[in-house]
Amino acid sequence: MLKVNVYVTLKKEILDAQGLVIRKAIKQIGYENVNEVRFGKFIQLEIDDKNKSEEEIKKEIDYLSDKLLSNPNIENYRFEMVGK
Amino acid sequence: MLKVNVYVTLKKEILDAQGLVIRKAIKQIGYENVNEVRFGKFIQLEIDDKNKSEEEIKKEIDYLSDKLLSNPNIENYRFEMVGK
Secondary structure, eight states: OEEEEEEEEEOTTSOOHHHHHHHHHHHHTTOTTEEEEEEEEEEEEEEOOTTOOHHHHHHHHHHHIIIIIOOTTTEEEEEEEEEO | OEEEEEEEEEOTTSOOHHHHHHHHHHHHTTOTTEEEEEEEEEEEEEEOOTTOOHHHHHHHHHHHIIIIIOOTTTEEEEEEEEEO
16 A cells, blocks of 8 residues: 655645635734745545556556646645655 | 745544545546545745744744644644755
8 A cells, every 4th residue: 555645735826815814813823924824735645556557656646636636727736655 | 934844634533524525536537546535734834934943943833733724623733844
């Protein structure tokens, strides 16, 4: 069983409303030194990689990240395999 | 300026409804080998660390993660400093 972490983040040019709200809240409780907050998704997958090459698995995660886990119009993703 | 990544995940014993929906969707498009999906948050902070020790910054991130970025009743968090 392969563990994979997928990180989905809003593209730089997209306004991050959730991040702005959190930054405001952080400032309100007195932390003036937090200048930017970007809010994203962190998805952990457990994949059965039996009988599949690393190449095939990577292709599969790429496909899933693009089609299901992110919205390519406004988000970027990256993933890393973190072990068995 | 210090960059910090905070990862917020549901505790193991908490039902992850979002993760289950995604897993179902993944199976529906034909990927039977994805056995678990856990859905979490990925928050990127930019912190002005001038005049602060690493110790102080860590305490600050700990506090913010506990009070604002996560719900300690149902979520865990971890963070890492990823550079300047």
